[in-house]
Amino acid sequence: MTLPSLETTAIPGLVVVRLDRREDDRGFFKENWQREKMLAIGLPDFGPVQNNVSFNSERGVTRGIHTEPWDKFISLATGRIFGAWVDMREGETFGTTFTLEMDTSVAVFVPRGVGNSYQTLEDATAYTYLVNEHWRPGISYPALALDDATVAIDWPIPLDEAIISEKDQNNPALDPTTAIAPKKTLIVGALGQLGRALHAAHPDADRVDIFASDGVPALDLTDAQAVGAWPWHEYAVVLNAAAYTAVDAAETTEGRVAAWAANASGPATLSRLAREHGFTLVHYSSDYVFDGTAPLDPGHTEDEPLSPLGVYAQSKAAGDLAVGLAPRHYLLRTSWVIGEGKNFVRTMQALAEKGVSPSVVDDQVGRLTFTDELVRATRHLLESGADFGTYNISNDGPAMSWREIAQAVFGRSGRSAEDVSGTSTTAYAEGVLARGEPFAPRPLNSAMSLEKIKATGYKPEDAIAALDRYLG
Template identity: 80%
Template sequence: MAEARTNELRVETTPIPGLLVVRMPLHGDARGWFKENWQREKMVALGLPDFGPVQNNISFNASRGATRGIHTEPWDKFVSLATGRIFGAWVDMREGESFGTTFSTEVDPSVAVFVPRGVGNSYQALEDGTAYTYLVNDHWRPGVAYPALHLGDETAGIPWPIPLDEAEISEKDHNNPRLGDVVPMKPKKTLVVGALGQLGRALHAEHPDADRVDLFAGEGVTSLDLTDPAAVAAWPWHEYALVLNAAAYTAVDAAETTEGRVAAWAANSTAPATLARLAREHGFTLVHVSSEYVFDGTAALDPGHTEDEPLSPLGVYAQSKAAGDLAVGLAPRHYLIRTSWVIGDGKNFVRTMQSLAEKGVSPSVVDDQVGRLTFTEELVRGISHLITTGAPFGTYNLSNGGPAMSWQEIAQAVFERSGRSADDVSGTTTEAYAEGVLAQGNPFAPRPLNSAMSLEKIRATGFEPEDALAALDRYLG
């Protein structure tokens, strides 16, 4: 070994991004030794990814000189030895600037190496009876093709201790291509769920290469029903690193009907629960967008609803969203985004008020519901900030900033920016508005009167929400 054995667990970086060497203590006596080969809590605390192994394999090498690789498998590996000694070599085969970077070291039972997906792995046994063991975070599947590299590739220039013409190598490994002929491994993909909605379209603009699905196909979007077990089972979830769930049933009043209740629970509860289960199974990061409707609106206006406030949903829509929140919280890697009053590309409150202003209509608008607009542009910006900065997983409130406003005040702001007077928008109460809706035989769901949320948690990550009125100016301009 290049280094003496350690009495202290430690993790070291290498020239290959994400490839980590783990030095671990061996506790020995006359009987032999003991080691904690995989200790999740300690190793993750030292910087090892919490990669979620699902399979353990052992490769026994009967004779010194047995050489295997260079194999670039589409999953993470944690390699170590039970007995013997090896010379390990790794080559970065991932698409990007680090493609072709190499690293090698000797390994005995006191050393382990974390090999990220897309890094070619190889070794040469330096002792008879070497037992090479490795954990992986995906199950082996027949027919899976992945890049491989010739052990003697001149560009990689691996300094094998035992010359390759004296080593035991399989015929398959003898025929692996040179680096110049290798197609680099692409990173795992992003999936946008609910891609045809306002937020889904905005997320696609930020992630133009993402796969897109919705309940119905259209505009380059594939149909996928997350409540259909067969459709879910057939989808290649192992191909994704990030799933952005913008799908929701948002017809708040229609959710109070018999048919609407079923649809709301399917989209807002069952589907997120399915995604959370898949996130646990396949290790992808799940971003799920929820609503301030999970609260009853009785929180103080300042600071507003906080992330740790107990759930208190009022209507069917709100209850289905709250159930979805609980399910998503079980995904190991999740960002649960609670937002309010979303405005984007399509039919929405701001566009309706703009149209009324242009037509000369003077509407009456609810004045006792208070909150903040959230433009999809800002919602996407906040989500991207959490992902790219590696913010701690969990729940975050996210809306535009500025003072909380009533729906009437927002309508007045739209009228003023449309050349009309704010006085052309009169106020009414939620109760009076509901009476009119119910009198026409239509359903009406209860609303939280205070939809304002505290934004301090996301601000603490370095994200500063843009003032809602500044965003409104740009949206209408």
């Protein structure tokens, strides 16, 4: 069998597929749906979950213009139809129509929000369609009158001679106020520093966090009842900025449970939901999933085997494995995140202003990642159509130690870089443990290769340039 061919139409996303149908004196054979070949010609990987057949015994049966809230792949098992489609989505193409006569060698992909109708041109026509959401009781969706004067579909069989259900004879006229809005974006962990930065870039997104605050509702991803009641089918993208980031506290009995709940169980739940509802899952991970033994150049790569050291690291690594099972996912591994709120840069700035001369570890090296860099990278991946998968992302430039970063902050705060002394991770850990506090092992090299995301056309900003802007 050869590849089918694909033809675009005036309705964005609605495409015609010419199938490879083989005939002989016994009848015909065709591959009606073959995922690998459909993807090869550019059809979206829409993940069908249900196959329906509408058998029409007589010529002239005309089915109403229905705008169901899912994608459809339409074809015929027998017979011929005249198909008609109307764009019912918000935007410039609202009301645009496309018509086509179809036989068993033709299929059409219909994106969510496009009204779908057909008229049979032969007796015994079997109309089949794949959809990527299960039908749900009580679901409602816009319909359009078959004889609407605005769209003016030229039906080959006059409607007064057609066979039409009573319901479809009473559908409303085209009304822009009923235009279908695109699916939404949901930010999980919206009250953290990354979540707040994502909301600034996606102000219309829905938001949830583990606890309700500032008008943001609570959603506990470990609560099966709460998760089951949430309308996941309404979302095209879920941005998971939720994480337990208290690296040292994760080594305690309480912290271990909280870390695994937020960093492993939560992402596993979202990955399952992404498979069930077809949304794109964007998840943010950490350099801590590696043990820090990779060479500084090029640093940790996306395909490096996971080697987490502490509880926090292990829980993040488990989350990575779970997210990787979602068909449509971007897993962004990042390091040393700096946003609004309490963080290392703000702490060093405050110490500089107070006249304190701190001792900072000088044997851990990596790159800062400002939250606006993560936001920009997220938008790039979503809008560019980059391949799904794992991407390292941080700000660019040479890897620096924590001491060098502190010195850069001091220098920009009117203090001498020499006011920041150095210490080793081992010495720092001994001091923490001597106070009876928990201490998690750290990777000494947190630098990650940025070549994969750069290959998509993305250019990360230099970390020092971003630091200058952050400090004003």
